[in-house]
Each structure stands twice: as C-alpha cells, then as structure tokens.
Amino acid sequence: MPVIEVADLVKEFSRPKQQEGAFAGIRTLLTREQTVKRAVDGVNFTVQRGEMVGYLGPNGAGKSTTIKMLTGILVPTSGTVTVAGTTPWRDRSRNARRIGVVFGQRSQLWWDLPLRDSLWLISRLYDVPQARFREKQRQFSEVLDLGPFLDTPVRQLSLGQRMRGDLAAAMLYDPDILYLDEPTVGLDVIAKERIRTFVGELNRTSGTTVILTTHDLDDVEELCDRIILIDHGKVAYDGAVDELKTRYAPHRELVVQTDGLESVEGAEVVRREGGKVWLRFDPVRTPPADLVAAVLAQHRVTDLSIVEPELESVIHRIYADRG
Numbered sequence: 433m434p435v436i437e438v439a440d441l442v443k444e445f446s447r448p449k450q451q452e453g454a455f456a457g458i459r460t461l462l463t464r465e466q467t468v469k470r471a472v473d474g475v476n477f478t479v480q481r482g483e484m485v486g487y488l489g490p491n492g493a494g495k496s497t498t499i500k501m502l503t504g505i506l507v508p509t510s511g512t513v514t515v516a517g518t519t520p521w522r523d524r525s526r527n528a529r530r531i532g533v534v535f536g537q538r539s540q541l542w543w544d545l546p547l548r549d550s551l552w553l554i555s556r557l558y559d560v561p562q563a564r565f566r567e568k569q570r571q572f573s574e575v576l577d578l579g580p581f582l583d584t585p586v587r588q589l590s591l592g593q594r595m596r597g598d599l600a601a602a603m604l605y606d607p608d609i610l611y612l613d614e615p616t617v618g619l620d621v622i623a624k625e626r627i628r629t630f631v632g633e634l635n636r637t638s639g640t641t642v643i644l645t646t647h648d649l650d651d652v653e654e655l656c657d658r659i660i661l662i663d664h665g666k667v668a669y670d671g672a673v674d675e676l677k678t679r680y681a682p683h684r685e686l687v688v689q690t691d692g693l694e695s696v697e698g699a700e701v702v703r704r705e706g707g708k709v710w711l712r713f714d715p716v717r718t719p720p721a722d723l724v725a726a727v728l729a730q731h732r733v734t735d736l737s738i739v740e741p742e743l744e745s746v747i748h749r750i751y752a753d754r755g
C-alpha cells in the first residue's frame with residue numbers, strides 16, 4: 433500500500449504582471465494585472481512505505497513547491513495528495529506527527545536557545561516520553577556528532593552543525609516519513625557524508641520513507657533507488673536510477689592502458705591520452721567480458737577499467753533533449 437499518493441497535482445502562483453518601459457518597477461508594484469505561473473503542472477506519483485526517492489529537477493522546476501504541498505504548508509490549486517490516509521493541508525496537526533521536514537535553506541530550531549534546549553522543547557511538543565528522548569538524543573549525538581555543540585545557541589552554529597541539529601530535531605519523535613529539501617546544500621564533504629549516513633541508517637533500521645530534493649547527485653547515488661525528475665512542473669522521468677542510465681546513457685567505456693591499440697570490433701575509440709585508450713561500447717550488443725577478452729587477446733595491457741556513465745551527465749542529457 434502506498435504511503436504517499438499524488439494525483440493531478442497543480443499549483444499556480446499569481447504575480448503582478450511585469451510592466452515594461454519608463455518607471456517599469458513602480459508600475460509593476462501598482463498594477464492590478466496578474467500573470468499566472470504554473471509551478472507544478474499535473475504531477476502524479478505514489479511512494480511505497482520505506483522507499484527513498486530522489487525528487488530532482490533544475491532550478492525553478494517546482495520541487496520545493498511540491499514538497500510544501502506534501503507537508504501541508506501550501507494548499508494546491510487542484511489535485512489531491514494523500515499521506516498515510518490524510519490530506520496534509522486539511523489535517524496539519526495529525527500530519528505533523530507523522531512527518532519530519534528539513535529545509536536546507538531555513539532552520540526549524542529556536543535561534544536563541546542552545547541546541548540541547550531546542551531538542552528538548554520539540555520532544556515536549558510531540559509528547560516524546562523522556563526516557564525515549566534521552567535514548568534518541570544519545571543515538572543521534574553519536575551518528576551526527578552533536579556533542580561538541582549541544583550547548584551552543586543555534587544562531588552561533590555553522591551551517592553544517594545547524595543542519596545536523598535540524599535533522600535530529602526532525603527525527604526525534606520517530607516520524608514515518610522524512611522530507612528533505614536540499615539538506616546538504618553548502619556543506620563540506622564530511623558533513624554531507626554524516627547526513628547521508630544518518631538518513632541511510634534511519635531507512636534501514638526504522639523503515640523511514642524518505643523524499644529527498646537535492647542538486648548533489650552523490651546524495652542520490654548513495655541513498656536513492658528511485659528518482660522522479662521534474663521539469664517545468666511536469667514529471668519527466670519516474671523510475672529506477674539504473675534504468676535511467678540504461679535508457680538515456682546506454683554506453684559504457686572501457687579504459688585500457690596499452691601499447692598502441694588502433695581499433696577493436698564492437699567498440700569505438702573515443703579518446704587517447706598517453707598510453708590510455710577510451711573505448712565506448714553498448715554492453716547489450718557487446719558484452720563487456722567479450723570486449724575485454726578481444727582486447728587482451730591482441731594487445732599487451734597493463735591496466736584496464738570499465739567506466740559507468742555519471743548520473744549527472746545522464747540528467748543533463750535529458751534536460752537538453754527536452755529543450
């Protein structure tokens with residue numbers, strides 16, 4: 433049974449029409465004319481319990497707007513959303529207990545309070561039994577390494593520390609679903625890795641369903657089996673990460689270090705550098721093992737590797753094709 437069901441979801445924003453010519457700025461402020469922007473344009477998908485889904489798309493594609501409707505912050509123009517049987521924007525308080533939300537751009541914590549106090553307040557707001565709270569705080573402090581700054585007021589935390597605090601706050605009351613909107617934006621490699629490990633472990637140990645928006649495809653490679661790509665408010669792809677690569681980037685590259693390879697059947701030489709040769713091939717038509725055997729039969733090879741397509745280049749190609 434799906435835990436999230438989204439059907440024909442549409443969100444339009446009206447804005448004062450941009451005026452042109454002299455005093456354009458002031459005339460735009462004063463105008464009554466409105467233009468309508470469809471940020472989300474007929475989105476459909478369902479998510480099963482325990483899935484980790486990457487919700488991806490270029491800037492302005494409608495990702496955050498979708499997340500805001502899923503979490504009940506925004507009311508859609510039309511369409512339906514059902515999260516664990518309820519409509520998020522109609523039943524906000526019931527929904528709130530079942531979901532954890534982290535917006536990378538904005539903190540949910542109290543700025544003036546030490547992180548420890550913020551976490552304690554949240555545990556009270558959500559009626560977390562105190563023994564359970566202490567256990568969670570201990571567990572999260574370990575994985576997210578909160579110890580060094582638990583007693584620091586939130587406003588003095590670095591971005592990476594604050595994000596880790598926000599994640600702990602979002603998961604204190606054991607919500608079934610975690611929404612993450614750009615949780616790793618602006619963080620260094622180590623902080624990113626901490627957050628990925630934490631989210632991955634939550635999913636494995638508690639079966640938490642995760643919807644993740646990010647521009648860092650390493651987040652997706654590490655955490656998500658499935659991605660939903662949106663572009664101009666519409667779903668451009670919904671499926672497995674591997675299938676996306678196979679469908680849009682069917683080629684692999686065999687990189688060999690060798691003594692002068694001119695050509696080999698079933699592959700195309702796409703690059704040469706030093707003694708290295710890059711051979712592009714379609715693994716369906718030319719099984720990698722056959723290609724490797726053919727190369728080894730004819731040449732003295734000192735090194736050899738097969739390169740998978742990068743998710744990033746695959747996604748760029750899809751957007752380029754759609755124009």
Ligand SMILES: Nc1ncnc2c1ncn2[C@@H]1O[C@H](COP(=O)(O)OP(=O)(O)OP(=O)(O)O)[C@@H](O)[C@H]1O
Nearest residue numbers: 445447469471489490491492493494495496497498
């Ligand atoms: N409150 C609002 N009022 C008017 N327009 C809005 C509002 N919020 C978003 N939009 C517009 O809706 C579109 C989608 O915005 P959204 O924030 O959902 O994009 P996004 O996919 O999250 O992009 P990013 O990757 O930059 O975060 C954009 O064109 C944006 O300008």
Ligand SMILES: [Mg+2]
Nearest residue numbers: 495496497613
């Ligand atoms: Mg966004």
